[in-house]
Amino acid sequence: MNTKLIFSLLIIVLLSAHGRVIAQPDEEVPLTDDDIKQFKERAGVMIDSFQDYLSIIGSKERPKEVKVYYADETLELFIRKGERVTMEVSSTRRTYPTRYPLKTYLQRLANLRYAKVEIKQAGIYHISNFYKVGENKYRAVASIFQQFCGYSRYGDRYVKRYCDVTKKTIEIYIYLMETWNGEKYWIVKLGDISVADTTPAY
Amino acid sequence: MKRIRFILLFWSVSFMTKAQTFHGIIFANTFDAKIGHSVNINYNKMLTEFAAIASANNMKIEQHYFRDFDYNKDKLMETLNNIQFSSQDIAFFYHTGHGGRATNDKTKWPQLALGDYDSDFVSLNRVLEILKQKSTRPQLIIVMSQSCNSESSSLTAKESISGGNTVLENSTSDNYQKLFKNLKGTIIVSSSSPGQYSYSSGVGSTFTNAWLKELQHIVSGNGEVNWNTLFERTKQRNAEILKHTDPNSYPQWEVNVTSTSGGDDDDDITIKTNSEVFVNDLLGLANTRNTEIERIRLVRPLLQKHFDNEFVKVQILGKNGKTIVERQSSERFLKRLSTTRRLVGLAVLEKKTNSNGKITFLKIHEIYKR
Amino acid sequence: MYKFYILLAIWVFSNSIFAQTLKDGFNEEFLKMRVKQLDEFVKRFNYETDIEGNPIADRNNVQKRKGYIISLFDYELLINKSNDSLQKYNQFLDAVANPNAPVFLNYHDSNWYAVADCKVKLNGKLTKLRLVLQTEKDKKQNKHWVIRSVRADFLSLQPKKVDDSKFISPVSHELNFMDLHKITTEERANIVHYAPEDFQVDERNVFFYLIKTGQLQIEHVERIVYHFLQVPGFIFTVQHIERDSNNVGWLTSNLMPQTLTQKKTYKSSVLSLNQ
Numbered sequence: 001m002n003t004k005l006i007f008s009l010l011i012i013v014l015l016s017a018h019g020r021v022i023a024q025p026d027e028e029v030p031l032t033d034d035d036i037k038q039f040k041e042r043a044g045v046m047i048d049s050f051q052d053y054l055s056i057i058g059s060k061e062r063p064k065e066v067k068v069y070y071a072d073e074t075l076e077l078f079i080r081k082g083e084r085v086t087m088e089v090s091s092t093r094r095t096y097p098t099r100y101p102l103k104t105y106l107q108r109l110a111n112l113r114y115a116k117v118e119i120k121q122a123g124i125y126h127i128s129n130f131y132k133v134g135e136n137k138y139r140a141v142a143s144i145f146q147q148f149c150g151y152s153r154y155g156d157r158y159v160k161r162y163c164d165v166t167k168k169t170i171e172i173y174i175y176l177m178e179t180w181n182g183e184k185y186w187i188v189k190l191g192d193i194s195v196a197d198t199t200p201a202y
Numbered sequence: 203m204k205r206i207r208f209i210l211l212f213w214s215v216s217f218m219t220k221a222q223t224f225h226g227i228i229f230a231n232t233f234d235a236k237i238g239h240s241v242n243i244n245y246n247k248m249l250t251e252f253a254a255i256a257s258a259n260n261m262k263i264e265q266h267y268f269r270d271f272d273y274n275k276d277k278l279m280e281t282l283n284n285i286q287f288s289s290q291d292i293a294f295f296y297h298t299g300h301g302g303r304a305t306n307d308k309t310k311w312p313q314l315a316l317g318d319y320d321s322d323f324v325s326l327n328r329v330l331e332i333l334k335q336k337s338t339r340p341q342l343i344i345v346m347s348q349s350c351n352s353e354s355s356s357l358t359a360k361e362s363i364s365g366g367n368t369v370l371e372n373s374t375s376d377n378y379q380k381l382f383k384n385l386k387g388t389i390i391v392s393s394s395s396p397g398q399y400s401y402s403s404g405v406g407s408t409f410t411n412a413w414l415k416e417l418q419h420i421v422s423g424n425g426e427v428n429w430n431t432l433f434e435r436t437k438q439r440n441a442e443i444l445k446h447t448d449p450n451s452y453p454q455w456e457v458n459v460t461s462t463s464g465g466d467d468d469d470d471i472t473i474k475t476n477s478e479v480f481v482n483d484l485l486g487l488a489n490t491r492n493t494e495i496e497r498i499r500l501v502r503p504l505l506q507k508h509f510d511n512e513f514v515k516v517q518i519l520g521k522n523g524k525t526i527v528e529r530q531s532s533e534r535f536l537k538r539l540s541t542t543r544r545l546v547g548l549a550v551l552e553k554k555t556n557s558n559g560k561i562t563f564l565k566i567h568e569i570y571k572r
Numbered sequence: 573m574y575k576f577y578i579l580l581a582i583w584v585f586s587n588s589i590f591a592q593t594l595k596d597g598f599n600e601e602f603l604k605m606r607v608k609q610l611d612e613f614v615k616r617f618n619y620e621t622d623i624e625g626n627p628i629a630d631r632n633n634v635q636k637r638k639g640y641i642i643s644l645f646d647y648e649l650l651i652n653k654s655n656d657s658l659q660k661y662n663q664f665l666d667a668v669a670n671p672n673a674p675v676f677l678n679y680h681d682s683n684w685y686a687v688a689d690c691k692v693k694l695n696g697k698l699t700k701l702r703l704v705l706q707t708e709k710d711k712k713q714n715k716h717w718v719i720r721s722v723r724a725d726f727l728s729l730q731p732k733k734v735d736d737s738k739f740i741s742p743v744s745h746e747l748n749f750m751d752l753h754k755i756t757t758e759e760r761a762n763i764v765h766y767a768p769e770d771f772q773v774d775e776r777n778v779f780f781y782l783i784k785t786g787q788l789q790i791e792h793v794e795r796i797v798y799h800f801l802q803v804p805g806f807i808f809t810v811q812h813i814e815r816d817s818n819n820v821g822w823l824t825s826n827l828m829p830q831t832l833t834q835k836k837t838y839k840s841s842v843l844s845l846n847q
Contacts, residue, residue, distance in 0.1 A: 028712070038520030041368050042527040045544075045570050052543045056494065066494045073541045076534070096792075123572055124603035126625060128611035129679070131715045143608040145598060165598070167608075185529060197814065424622075424629040435629075 029136055029176050029184055036130050036138065036174065039188040043127060043172045046077050046190060047142055050170075051121035054146075058109045058117040071106045078102060079173055079189040090198040092164050097195040114161065115153035121146050127172065136176035141169050143196065167196040222290045222383065224261040225340070226252035229278055229316070230269040231299030240402035244298040244348055244410045245269055246523025250549045250567045251414060252294065254521075257547035257569045258370050258378035258421070261292070265478065273299065275316040275324060282332045291340040292382055293333055297326070298407065301349025303396060310396050310454060312349050330390050341462065342382060344389040348410045350400040368521045369570045370546065377421040381429065387459035389429055393440075395454040401444060409453055412439040429457045480508055480561075481548050487536065488545040497540040505536055510560040517565045519551060532561070544570045607644065607821030610798065613810060616640050617668075618676045637674075638665045646813050646823045660829050664806050675803050679707060683801040685720065685843055691791045694726055694782070698791070701727075701779075704843050719776060721844035727775040727782075729764045738762045775844075797825070799843065801835055 053074045057067050075082035087105040090097040100108065109117075122145035130138040147165045151158040171191030178184050230245035232238050249267060256263035266281050287293060300315035302323070307313070313323040330345045370378075393400040393409030401408045416435040420427055425435065433455045444451055486492075487500050505512055512533035517526045530538065539545065547569035554563040604623045607613045615621045619637040622628055631637070642650075642665070650661065668675045677684070686705045691698060701724040705717045738759050744751060755766055764773060782788035798810040809826040813819075830838060839845040 034522060035525045038522060038525035038527050041520060042518075044369060045568075048544055048570070048572065049542060053541065062494065066498070069498055070494075070541055073538065076538070120598070122598040122600065122603050124598075124600060124606075124608075124624075126608040126612050128609050131679070132713055133716070134714055135712065141609070145603060147598065185526065187529075188527065419627070419629045422626040423624075424626060 029186075031138065031174065031186060035186065039174050039186070040127055040130065040140070042188050043140070043142065043190070044125075046188070047125065047127075047144060047170060048121075050074060050077055050190065051119075051144065051146065054109065055119040055121075057106055058112065058119050060114070060116055064110075067110045071103075071110065074106060075103065077190050079191050085190075085192055087193045088168075088195040090164075090166055090195040091162075092198055092200045097198075102193075112150065114150035116151040116158050118149045118151075119146065130172075130174060138174040140172045140174075142172055144168050144170060164198050164200055166198045169194050169196055222259075222261045222292070222341075223264050223288065224252070224256040224259060224382075225264045225266065225285065225287065225291060225293045226256070227266040227281065227285070227293065227295040228252075228268065229273055229295075229297045229299070229314070230267075231273050231315075232269040233271070233273065234299065237300070237402055240404070240406050241298045242269075243406035243523065244402075246519070246551050247406060247410065247414060247521075248296050248298075249551060250519075250521055250523050251417070253547045253549035253567065254368075254370065254569050255294070255378060255382060257571075258375040259292070259383040260375075260379075261383065263547075273316065275322045278314075278316055278324060278329075282329065285333075285336070287336055287338050287340040289338055289341060292342045293340045293344070295329055295333070295343075295345040296348070297329075297346070298348040298410065301326075301347060301392075301400075307396075311390065312347055312392050312394070314347060314349060326392055327390060330388060334388060341386045342388075342459065345391070346389075346413075347392045348400060348407045349392065350394045350398065368568065369572055371572050373423060374421045375571075377423065377427045380427045381417075381421070381432070384462055385459040386462050387457075389455065389457050389459065391433065391453060391455035393453050394451050398451045399448060400451065401447060408443045409436070409440050412436045412443065415439060429455075429459065433457070478550070480553075481550060483508065484536075484539060484548055485545070487539045488542050490543050494541075501533075501536045501540050505533055508561055510556055510558075510562045514561055515563055519565055519567050521567065523551060523567065532564070535564075542570075544572070546571045602818045602820070605643075605818035605820070607823060610810065610822050613644060613822040614677045614679070616644055632671070634669045634671055637669045641665060641668060643819075644824050645827075646825050647819045649824070649827070660806075660827060663829070664803065664808070664827055667803055667805055677800065677802060679715070680709060681802050682706070685799045685801075685845075686717065687797045687799060687843070688793045689795040690793050692724075693789045693791055695787050699726060700724065701790070702844075704845065719779075722775050722779040723844050724775075724779075727778045729773050729778065731761045731765070734765065735762055738765060740766055801830075801838075805829060805831070807835060807838060 053070045056062055056070045057074070059067075078085045082102040085102040086099045087102050088097040088099050089105065125142055125144040127142045128140045130140040133139045145165060145167055147163070149163040150161050152161050153159075170193050172188065173191055174186055174188045176184055177187050226249070228245060228248055230241050232242045232245060234241065245267070249265075252265075253263060266285065268277050268281070285293075297314050301312035302315060303312055309325060309327050311326040313325050314329075316322045316324055326345060326347045330343060333340070333343045333345070393407065405411065413432075413436045416432055416439060419425060419435070420432055425431055433453065437452050441449065441452060483504055487497055487504060489497075492500075509532040512531060514532035516530050516532055516535040518528040518530070518535075519525065520527045545568055549567040549569070550564070551567060552563070552565035553561055556562050607616065612621075612625075615625075616623070617640070619628055619631050619633075619640055642661075645661070650658065684706075688703045688705065690701045690703060692701045693699075701722065703719055704721040704723075706720045707715060708718045709715050740749075740755070741747075741751065755763060764771070779788070796811065799807060800810065801807050807828045807830045808824050810822055811825045812821065813823050813825065
């Protein structure tokens with residue numbers, strides 16, 4: 001039993017020695033307004049990437065290998081690599097949105113039963129100010145607009161079966177991380193995605 | 203067949219056409235004990251801005267950046283004498299370091315201090331003259347000097363550093379083109395006028411910061427898009443910063459430009475090539491003209507070609523050249539680039555290599571379109 | 573007054589001729605004009621950023637700032653109204669954009685509030701509740717919203733009819749207070765009546781207790797209205813207005829001229845801030 005415990009502890013120490021991020025630091029580390037501005041721009045780039053990735057994952061023309069690769073890249077944009085991050089999905093056919101774990105949402109998106117799927121994003125979006133919400137942690141919200149259309153196939157033509165425009169909000173976090181060797185750095189990641197409003201699109 | 207396609211992919215984006223080239227030339231006195239820190243900040247910011255200007259103008263970029271030991275008169279003269287242009291190119295020379303003037307100097311432009319002795323000083327307008335007298339003169343020549351710097355303890359880091367335009371909207375690019383690609387002639391500017399000092403602080407030099415800030419405002423659509431307006435606004439901002447330190451320090455400039463009929467007719471910003479192979483390969487990886495599968499399959503070969511291993515530290519910096527907005531391993535970095543759909547330019551701020559020429563550390567700035 | 577009409581005319585005119593630029597099915601011009609977040613409302617109100625989110629270089633331009641503030645109104649407040657009813661808007665613009673004392677909104681201001689009308693479940697039954705929230709900054713500079721007041725019929729501890737015959741007898745001490753149990757059973761409707769005369773019920777305590785004991789859950793927020801009291805002489809509200817137009821999003825939904833005394837009354841009567 002003792003040998004097993006020692007062995008397990010040794011494994012943990014060895015894994016930590018590879019420079020994995022292990023904990024949030026204790027003392028406050030300042031973040032300037034200019035730094036926040038840089039992170040805000042970066043968040044905008046990440047949101048653009050997220051929306052681009054969704055259109056690839058939902059596309060019926062891409063092979064599975066590509067969709068899996070892009071799904072992995074999508075998760076890298078989020079806190080905890082998407083673990084415990086939720087994505088709300090709405091429909092004009094339902095009163096209230098449904099919430100999925102992000103990974104589940106991506107799997108569902110990749111396997112929708114339409115012959116063709118189009119996901120487009122508006123070029124316009126807005127990111128709020130960042131507000132300090134805890135020690136070494138800041139939070140903001142982005143408002144984006146997304147159009148989703150699903151088509152059925154009849155012979156060689158596609159017929160639109162469903163189309164909506166949804167306003168969504170994405171949480172954005174800037175927080176401080178510390179590596180095993182004490183190096184501290186700020187990081188920006190996306191968080192939960194909620195539906196604000198859904199309207200039919202024709 | 204696949205192998206041939208990969209080879210073609212590697213070279214396809216390096217294939218030279220008659221594309222216009224933006225020649226960025228930077229000489230930065232980063233080793234100076236007194237001003238080296240802020241010169242380094244200026245260097246990073248201008249290098250980043252040059253990449254943005256080239257991307258926004260849909261031009262290839264040729265980088266001639268010199269700092270540390272390469273900051274000397276011999277290197278400057280060698281570069282100016284050897285550089286070659288085509289008639290549609292743009293040359294932007296930027297100097298950041300000490301400067302001065304002789305008591306009997308007939309020109310109003312400063313002399314750039316590229317060494318400790320009098321013979322190491324080169325006049326800013328001489329730089330302009332050399333470039334103007336090239337056998338093929340570039341369409342537009344801009345020479346700018348941030349010099350006569352002295353550290354001032356009364357300056358605090360209040361000035362918000364230019365942090366805009368890592369992301370290029372089409373309207374922003376149009377405005378950049380109005381300032382660069384659509385003009386021909388010469389522009390010469392120095393951060394201070396005869397007999398005056400220039401100033402810097404922990405966030406870079408005041409004139410350079412002011413110019414970058416006003417450039418961002420103007421290309422974002424806030425004001426008339428022309429050089430004189432840009433310099434007037436820079437002068438005002440510079441004066442505002444220095445009002446309690448030295449109200450008698452202000453930049454000077456001469457703008458002699460006319461409109462051209464414009465360059466090529468690309469409506470959208472696209473990836474253009476870079477003179478550096480490494481950057482070229484990265485841009486190839488990000489190029490959406492290749493299929494997703496082709497790009498994904500480029501990751502491993504590029505990792506082996508350029509990096510020492512898959513865990514090499516890559517730091518992505520914001521537009522201010524200072525804030526690290528993302529940290530990734532080399533493998534993560536390349537994977538991300540293989541999926542991005544909007545990258546149009548890259549600026550390498552620092553690159554360390556081992557004896558085999560493989561990268562062991564990288565600092566980079568990314569430029570995106572919307 | 574004519575200047576107001578010019579500003580209004582420019583705003584109305586520019587709203588109606590926006591090109592219907594469709595990009596990938598989105599009306600980009602409408603999306604630009606849309607006030608997508610409250611943050612965006614504040615930035616336009618303060619003339620900090622334009623409709624594309626770019627910082628405005630010359631923030632001292634009073635007329636342009638007034639134009640932006642007008643664009644933030646729900647246009648139904650302004651169209652086809654009499655001179656007299658439009659007068660207050662003119663005065664409001666002058667108060668806000670006064671070059672000697674301009675008013676800017678700030679997240680950290682103490683006199684703006686969010687009123688959230690919520691659908692709640694009380695012991696399994698759906699009902700309504702109103703929360704009034706305000707921003708607060710703690711000692712570590714962390715920011716958050718706090719609940720300043722709560723209003724719902726079920727939170728009231730006042731009996732429907734006060735029964736003056738019910739009280740704790742003045743001789744209860746001689747009876748070892750043996751009748752105290754009655755105030756928790758047959759006489760519990762009057763429970764507040766057994767407190768001192770100066771006792772004030774804080775409905776938040778009842779609310780917090782019901783939440784903590786699992787008797788009350790907030791299902792969702794049905795409506796949010798923001799109340800801004802910062803502008804001298806005025807109170808205005810902001811709420812989300814959805815329509816197929818470029819006058820859409822978070823917009824000023826009401827403007828009321830209010831003196832300081834009237835503002836105090838407003839705080840207690842509308843926002844229940846005497847809790």
